[in-house]
Amino acid sequence: MKITYLKTAIILLGLMISSISCRAQNLPLNTALTSIPNGAHLKDTNNELSPYIGTYKANFNGNEIILFITKQIDKLENSAQKSYYMDALIVKYIVKNSSGNVLQDTQNNNLPNIELYSIGTRPNQNTVLFLYSGTNCSVGWGDIFLKKINATQLSWEYRPDDISLTSQSCPGNPDKTIYLPKTKDLIFTKQ
Secondary structure (H helix, E strand, O other): OHHHHHHHHHHHHHHHHHHHHHOOOEEEOOOOHHHOOOOOEEEOOOOOOHHHOEEEEEEEOOEEEEEEEEEEEEEEEEOOOOEEEEEEEEEEEEEEOOOOOEEEEOOOOOOOOOOEEEEEEEHHHOEEEEEEOOOHHHOOOEEEEEEEEEOOEEEEEEEEOOOOOOOOOOOOOOOOOOOOOOOEEEEEEEO
């Protein structure tokens, strides 16, 4: 009888330990990458992302840019070292020329490989940092900063990173145009 109780106690203890270790760890949104355990969840506990949600418009060099900003809970992020989940802002957009022709449209998932999503906030500066994957062959990949000016306006800054393209790294003849405005202090107005 004592052996059966001992086995049962060991099994129950093992189950308790495994259930505790399997629970995902919730961390604040701006936790440093080096401090994020594999499988953790970065949560928007201070509601820093919600003020940016909405549809915004701006004009730049004759083009109209429309941003559609939504919040995604537990977006999977895979880095070279680990995988984790984070609450993030997702930006889809449409760029139209002065004639109203659509130059680029990610809102309707016409270009599914283009990603633009938040990777952190600077609450004391009312700013959200976004990672932009770029277009074909990663042309234009870089960082975008959106700063909340007031309840209806955002300031845009886009810092594209350089990329070397060869016929091997970017075969064929894809569109390599960067349609997003490469500028600082462009004002987007909420619609």
